[in-house]
Amino acid sequence: MKVFFFILSLTSLGLADEEINSRYFPEGFKFGVANAAPQIEGGWIEDGKTESIWDHFAHTHPEMIIDGSTPDIASDSYHKYKEDVALVKAMGLDHYRLSIAWSRILPTGYTDKVNQAGVQYYKNLFAELKAANVEPMVTLYHWDLPQVLEDQLGGWLNETVADLFAEYARLCFELFKDDVKMWITINESKQVCQVGYGMGAYAPGVVSNGIGEYICTKNVILAHAKAYHIYDEEFRATNKGTITIVIDTTWFEPGSDSEEDQEAAERMLQFTFGLYANPIFMGNWPQVVIDRIAERSELEGFSSSRLPAFTDEEIVYIKGTYDYLALNHYSTLMVNATADAPIGDPSYDNDISVLTWRQPEWPSGSADWFAVVPWGMRRLLVWLKKTYGDVEIIITENGLSDNTGIMEDDHRVSYYQGYLSACLDAIYEDEVNLSAYTAWSIIDDWEWTLGYTSFLGMYYVNFTDPERTRIPRKSASWFTNMVATRCLVDTCTE
Ligand code: BGC
DSSP: OOOOOOOOOOGGGGGGGGGGOBBBBOOOOEOOOOOOOHHHHHOOGGOOOBBBHHHHHHHGGGGTTTTTOOOOSSTTHHHHHHHHHHHHHHHTTTTEEEEHHHHHHTSSSSOOOOOOOHHHHHHHHHHHHHTTTOOOEEEEESSSOBHHHHHHHHHGGGTHHHHHHHHHHHHHHHHTTTOOEEEEEEEEEIIIIIIIIIIISSTTTEEETHHHHHHHHHHHHHHHHHHHHIIIIIIIHHOOOOOEEEEEOOOEEEESSHHHHHHHHHHHHIIIIIIHHHHTSSSSSSSHHHHHHHHHHHHHHHHSSSSSOOOHHHHHHHTOSSSSEEEEEOEEEEEEOOOOSSSSOHHHHHOOOOOEEOOSSSOEETTTEEEEOHHHHHHHHHHHHHHHOEEEEEEEEEEOOOOSSOOOOOHHHHHHHHHHEEEEEEHTTSSSEEEEESSOOBBOOHHHHHHHHTTTOSSEEEETSSTTOOOHHHHHHHHHHHHHHTEEEEEOBB
């Protein structure tokens, strides 16, 4: 879970010292911004929508949300979507990443009742984007399972939910086949499963450390693969678009040159990225993950590994279900080897057994998990290329959170400048096949358990104002100018 503690000092970033790449972004490189239905739409039961697990979690467990808030209204994009699209257009962006709320389209969770008002909302939104010449990049699942599927079926712990997701996906492919060409199945399986069904800190709040989270992960990956195959077989030829899954990771830097620390950092990457990516990009879980969980499960007295195995058919079915690698990345941590955790209660952290920490001199993005380390982005991109081959990569989220909401957000400008510079380094120096960058985010939103206390928007939203007026921060004009010039400094070279 991401917990925010510190206020970022504007002068603390020191990014001026970093060398900013002065080359232009290559021709054809695309820029966009991202957000998600449960974080901006509001209208939580409007026009036939039903409760999602996040609505329910916030309503029934206010103590789990730092300010006890709910996403009932959020940024009110359900009513203000035209304004949002106008901002995206004014920024000159190529794409707008948004998500569809499952329970707005299918209030029962199943395909028996399609909510026409919900369908119309997204139709209107897509029409607005089309008129603005902005490509929608549409996530089908950004953490907001219909609550009814949690209550009746146990949510992502039940494989049936993977089939229900596939049916919901098919319906969306059909409903929006003329509107959407960039499809994303699921956002960040790790947060869905590890935090939602392992730690229990995210909705639906199931605590099942080292057990439920792995069952969930298998089901989420199967759900993704089913949706991919449906798209591939029934829609790709006519829709002529792309489909993939979004995977997130922090970069983990070895704490020293020692073999143990190098191994520990690699193990951490395999547990935080490989666990969710390898079945899709390479076939099956990473070997180190298989081995460690099997070994510890046995010592703990389980008769089989807590990590559910894929059958041979499943391995083949899942492998290759991507059109490109979609990456969410925000920050970096150091990693050192440590003795294996003693055998006791199962847990994901004990399965990994490493020590993570932050260099004290790294500027803080106001949270314990959040350090501003642009070179971490470059190393991660290079690691992805080394690990998964010369695959096309799109950054689907990257941005800076603070807890001040300050309008003169020079720290956010520096963050974008540094991280975009790292992207240019990766493209030009390391020949990483990076084709697009999506910032999180354009407007302030409801930040899950951080409620309305964490700000990532280039536009400020006053959540106590019924109008939810969007007001540009300094970063909005910087980003707009960067998109127009395709350059991070005053003068760029080819
Ligand atoms: C999620 C977003 C979230 C962002 C910033 C990502 O993990 O996909 O929904 O708002 O991080 O915390």
